[in-house]
Amino acid sequence: MPHPPPLTTLQSLKEQQLIWQGRRLSEQKPACLASGYAAFDHALSGGWPASGLVELTPVHLGIGELRLLLPVVTELAGTRPLQAWVGAPACLTPHNLSVTSLERCLLIWPKRQQMHWVLEQLLASACCSTVVCWMDELSLAQARRLQVIAKESGTLVFVIRQQPDVSQSLPVSLRLHLGVVDNGLKVVVLKRQNGWPVAPFEVDLSDRFPQLIERKRREIVARQPDNVLSFPVCREPRGE
Amino acid sequence: MRWLALVFPQLQLDSVCPVTEQVQNPDATTGAVVVIDGGQQVCQLNAQAMAAGIRPGMKLGTASALNRDVSFVQHDPGFERARALELAEICYQVSANIAFLEPDALIFEVSGMLKLYGCFKHYWRDLQQVLAAQTLHYKAALGHSPLAACVLARAGFCSVPLEQQFAQEGWLMPALDALQVGQLDITPRQQAQLERLGLSRLGHVRSLLQKSKGRKELAQRLGRELLDYLDQVLGHHIRPLDYFRPEDVFRQSILLEHELHTSQSLLFPVKNLLQHMQAYLQRRACRVQHLRLLLSGREGDTQVIALSGAEPERASEVWLSLLQLKLESVQLSAPVTAVRLEALKLLEEHVCTQDIFEPVRASSPSQLLGRLQARLGDEALKCVHLQGDHRPEHAFRYSALPKYGELKEGYADDSHYSKCSLSLRPSLLFEVPVPLSEGIRIVHGPERIQSGWWSDTPVCRDYFVARNTEQQTLWVFRDAQRHWFVHGLFA
Numbered sequence: 181m182p183h184p185p186p187l188t189t190l191q192s193l194k195e196q197q198l199i200w201q202g203r204r205l206s207e208q209k210p211a212c213l214a215s216g217y218a219a220f221d222h223a224l225s226g227g228w229p230a231s232g233l234v235e236l237t238p239v240h241l242g243i244g245e246l247r248l249l250l251p252v253v254t255e256l257a258g259t260r261p262l263q264a265w266v267g268a269p270a271c272l273t274p275h276n277l278s279v280t281s282l283e284r285c286l287l288i289w290p291k292r293q294q295m296h297w298v299l300e301q302l303l304a305s306a307c308c309s310t311v312v313c314w315m316d317e318l319s320l321a322q323a324r325r326l327q328v329i330a331k332e333s334g335t336l337v338f339v340i341r342q343q344p345d346v347s348q349s350l351p352v353s354l355r356l357h358l359g360v361v362d363n364g365l366k367v368v369v370l371k372r373q374n375g376w377p378v379a380p381f382e383v384d385l386s387d388r389f390p391q392l393i394e395r396k397r398r399e400i401v402a403r404q405p406d407n408v409l410s411f412p413v414c415r416e417p418r419g420e
Numbered sequence: 421m422r423w424l425a426l427v428f429p430q431l432q433l434d435s436v437c438p439v440t441e442q443v444q445n446p447d448a449t450t451g452a453v454v455v456i457d458g459g460q461q462v463c464q465l466n467a468q469a470m471a472a473g474i475r476p477g478m479k480l481g482t483a484s485a486l487n488r489d490v491s492f493v494q495h496d497p498g499f500e501r502a503r504a505l506e507l508a509e510i511c512y513q514v515s516a517n518i519a520f521l522e523p524d525a526l527i528f529e530v531s532g533m534l535k536l537y538g539c540f541k542h543y544w545r546d547l548q549q550v551l552a553a554q555t556l557h558y559k560a561a562l563g564h565s566p567l568a569a570c571v572l573a574r575a576g577f578c579s580v581p582l583e584q585q586f587a588q589e590g591w592l593m594p595a596l597d598a599l600q601v602g603q604l605d606i607t608p609r610q611q612a613q614l615e616r617l618g619l620s621r622l623g624h625v626r627s628l629l630q631k632s633k634g635r636k637e638l639a640q641r642l643g644r645e646l647l648d649y650l651d652q653v654l655g656h657h658i659r660p661l662d663y664f665r666p667e668d669v670f671r672q673s674i675l676l677e678h679e680l681h682t683s684q685s686l687l688f689p690v691k692n693l694l695q696h697m698q699a700y701l702q703r704r705a706c707r708v709q710h711l712r713l714l715l716s717g718r719e720g721d722t723q724v725i726a727l728s729g730a731e732p733e734r735a736s737e738v739w740l741s742l743l744q745l746k747l748e749s750v751q752l753s754a755p756v757t758a759v760r761l762e763a764l765k766l767l768e769e770h771v772c773t774q775d776i777f778e779p780v781r782a783s784s785p786s787q788l789l790g791r792l793q794a795r796l797g798d799e800a801l802k803c804v805h806l807q808g809d810h811r812p813e814h815a816f817r818y819s820a821l822p823k824y825g826e827l828k829e830g831y832a833d834d835s836h837y838s839k840c841s842l843s844l845r846p847s848l849l850f851e852v853p854v855p856l857s858e859g860i861r862i863v864h865g866p867e868r869i870q871s872g873w874w875s876d877t878p879v880c881r882d883y884f885v886a887r888n889t890e891q892q893t894l895w896v897f898r899d900a901q902r903h904w905f906v907h908g909l910f911a
Contacts, residue, residue: 242892242909246847261785268848270909274804274816275845286789287802287818294796305788360891391844391864392885392893392910 211374213336216251216388220367223381224354228252229373231334232353233327237344237370241269243360244392247385249312249338256309256336262286264302266313267295284309296322299337306333314340323350363393424528424544424582425569426551427559428507430455430464431500431524432493434556452490456480463495500524507554508664513703514546519566519661522605525573527566527661530586540586562586565655567605568596575603596654597623604653610646617641626654670697670708673760679718680756683747686715690743693761694736706766707732711739713761717754725750730793731786732767738787745794810871811879812849812907844885846895846908853905856896860886863893885910 193199212226221227228234238245257263264286265272274282286308290298295315302308303326318339330337339352355371364385369378386393428434433455452472455464460480462469472487483490500523508518508526517529528547530540537543551558559576562585563569572595585591599622601614619625628634629650639647651657672693680686690713701707709732713725727742792801802818809815844864865884872878881897888894893910 240890240892242846242848242894242911244893244910246911262788270848270850271818272804273812273845273847273849273908274806275847282804282806285804287804288792288796289800289802290796291800294800298792298796301788301791305785307785307788389910393863 213252213255215248216255217248217383217385219381220248220383223367223378224369224372225375228336229353231336232330232373233323233337233339233350235339235341235344235350235352235355236358237341237356238358239360241340241342243358244365244385244389245340245358246312247389247392248358248365248383249310251388252336253310253312257284258309260307260309262308264288264308264311264313266290266298266302266311267315269314292317296326299326300329303329303333303335303337306335308335311335311337312340313337314342316341316343318350320348320350323352327351327353422529422531423563423566423569424530425521425525425561425563425566425573426528427525427570427573428504428556429524429559429574430466430557431503432495433464433466435499435503452487453493454483454490455493455495457495497523509666510550510554511547512664512666514550515543517661518664520664521566521570521661525570527570529661529663530562541583544582562592563655564589564592565652565658566661567649567652568592568655571599571604571653572596574605575599593626597621597626599623601625604649606646606649610642613642613646622650622653625650629654629656666704668706668766670700670763670766671760672696673714673758675758676756681752683750683752686747686756686759687740687744689759690761691736691740693759694739694743697739697761697763698734698736701734701763701766704766705769707734707769708763708766709733710765711761711763713743713759715752715756716758716760718757719754721754723753723756728790728793729786730788730790731784732769733787733790734769742790742794745791748795810869811877812845812869812883813851813877814872815845846893847911849895849908850906853897853907856904856906858888860888860894860896862886866898869897883907 190199194201211230212221212224213228213230214221215224215227236245236248253263262284266288267290268287272287274285288298295313295317299311299313302311318341326337349371352371353373354369357368357370359366359368361382365383366380367383368380372378433453451466452469452474453466454462454469454474457463462474462476462478462480462483465474465476469483469487469490472490474483474486474490478486480492484492504520504524504526508520511518511526511528515528515533517532519527519529521527530543533543534540537546559573560582561569561573561575562582563572601611601620601622604611604622606614614620614625619628625638628638635647642650652659674689674693676689680689697708709729711727713727715723715725717723725743725746727739727746729738729742733739789801798820802820805817805819807815807817844867863885865886866882867884868880868882870880880900883895883897886894886896894906895908895910896904896906898904
């Protein structure tokens with residue numbers, strides 16, 4: 181539809197950047213979001229990307245992949261009315277989801293063929309601060325589409341894939357392989373948009389979740405010297 | 421002159437054969453339609469029937485002897501009542517205080533509306549416009565009491581235009597006085613009573629009632645009831661009326677010309693209904709959250725499709741897209757001949773605000789939830805609440821329908837629980853514990869949970885955090901029989 185003349189003038193002024201618009205204020209979002217783990221932020225020069233798809237491929241489920249996400253998910257929870265968890269492999273317990281904002285959590289278990297549609301709706305609505313989804317099937321075309329919508333709506337999407345097709349290279353913002361080390365995760369960056377290749381690095385999860393980390397017995401004893409009570413012995417009365 | 425009466429003498433006939441048809445060929449003897457009442461007597465008839473010599477009150481046999489081709493319609497008071505209700509609903513846009521006096525008469529309180537319209541002329545013009553769209557016969561009259569207006573209208577007192585009637589009051593009393601007692605809405609017995617007293621016109625009654633002695637005499641002879649009625653007609657006292665209040669529902673149905681066999685082909689007729697609903701809701705400044713679509717088949721069987729939005733909505737496009745999603749999963753049980761749309765609960769509109777500087781035009785969360793619910797069903801969508809229970813399976817609860825507004829209210833409870841139950845729990849919990857079948861190393865524990873002895877599912881377990889050979893962090897427990905199970909994953 182052709183614009184009427186006055187609008188064209190406005191348009192040209194806008195193109196010459198002679199008009200300042202208030203909505204640019206919120207466009208100046210940080211390019212990166214702090215992950216809450218110093219090693220991670222340092223290696224990826226700032227942390228998670230602000231929007232788009234992040235593909236995580238842990239060697240097995242249950243090695244601490246959600247623990248890696250929780251700080252950023254909790255941090256972002258306040259920015260938008262909802263956060264979505266799609267297709268979890270078991271019951272998601274609320275204790276670890278996001279303590280401050282349970283009423284924002286939306287848990288969805290769609291059928292396999294509906295998964296893509298659900299994700300598109302979640303992203304297009306721009307209501308979700310983060311979307312975490314577990315899915316194995318993701319084609320190149322689907323990933324590209326989701327990536328575009330996620331970027332447009334400024335949503336951060338974590339896709340956790342158990343059996344990824346290694347040869348497939350999806351158009352995602354960040355692709356990480358997660359392995360296990362004694363006190364946390366070993367992160368291999370397989371793909372990173374707008375950045376140099378990064379050598380594999382380790383993330384220490386023990387500070388935030390100390391009970392879940394296996395320690396050598398000696399270390400435990402060394403750290404907790406005071407929890408052994410000495411057997412009470414009879415003392416002589418004072419002052420004599 | 422506070423009251424305006426509209427009387428619809430042939431409400432059913434006007435719905436059966438449109439007025440335009442009656443007007444176009446009044447002389448044609450074909451197409452005669454009469455409405456007959458329970459006693460097989462003609463009570464409503466169109467111009468064609470009139471031309472054939474049929475008169476009101478004739479027997480059915482006489483009427484068919486006069487004109488063989490005359491078609492009969494059985495009088496249906498229920499239908500007329502519904503139609504009058506519909507008319508009241510339509511007139512309610514123009515006039516505030518409307519009352520039903522008799523089944524086929526509407527009373528309008530004029531004086532209150534004059535503040536809005538300025539003069540009676542404008543008010544009457546608007547009302548006429550609304551009525552013109554309905555193509556029906558009506559008689560109108562003004563009066564100083566509701567019953568007087570009604571009686572005058574029924575008597576066909578139209579010699580003076582309504583505007584003049586309103587301007588001068590002098591005509592009213594002579595007109596009332598000239599009314600035959602037979603024109604009043606009284607039983608034949610009461611009419612005979614009056615006539616036997618020599619009171620053939622209302623004027624005679626009025627002059628008697630003005631004298632206290634005459635009034636006493638009349639009360640003795642006629643009884644309280646009739647006297648009360650006459651007093652109301654003459655405006656000596658006016659009983660308060662029950663004004664019409666539109667119901668807070670929307671119901672509309674359409675008959676389809678052809679039977680529809682596929683659910684997708686329903687969209688077109690329903691679109692019309694939804695647009696009507698939108699216009700209706702727009703007038704009322706309302707929205708609806710739940711709709712029902714009743715699909716009737718030829719055999720009278722009805723299939724109900726319930727449609728729920730997460731947020732009150734009125735735009736027909738939104739509802740149509742929801743319906744489209746819903747219909748994908750609906751199978752028609754029988755070919756559809758009629759569609760009826762019902763919105764049983766109208767909700768007041770509330771305006772939501774949006775940040776002017778927000779670059780991404782976010783649709784509201786409730787709209788999103790509405791779309792998801794319509795497509796996935798309630799089972800796939802959950803929200804989670806914490807519960808005060810030590811048993812891991814009962815420490816939280818999934819609820820089916822996350823309603824955005826309601827969730828916020830429950831917020832205080834949840835935060836209370838979350839503060840006191842921040843113990844070590846896995847993020848992924850298996851619904852049914854899996855027997856442990858591999859070697860593990862204990863990392864943390866034990867934590868004994870013994871609870872629920874009062875319920876069907878008592879729990880006595882020692883929980884440990886453990887790692888298996890694949891370095892997964894498991895939540896395992898040992899029950900009272902010393903069997904080991906995996907209950908969750910620390911993802």
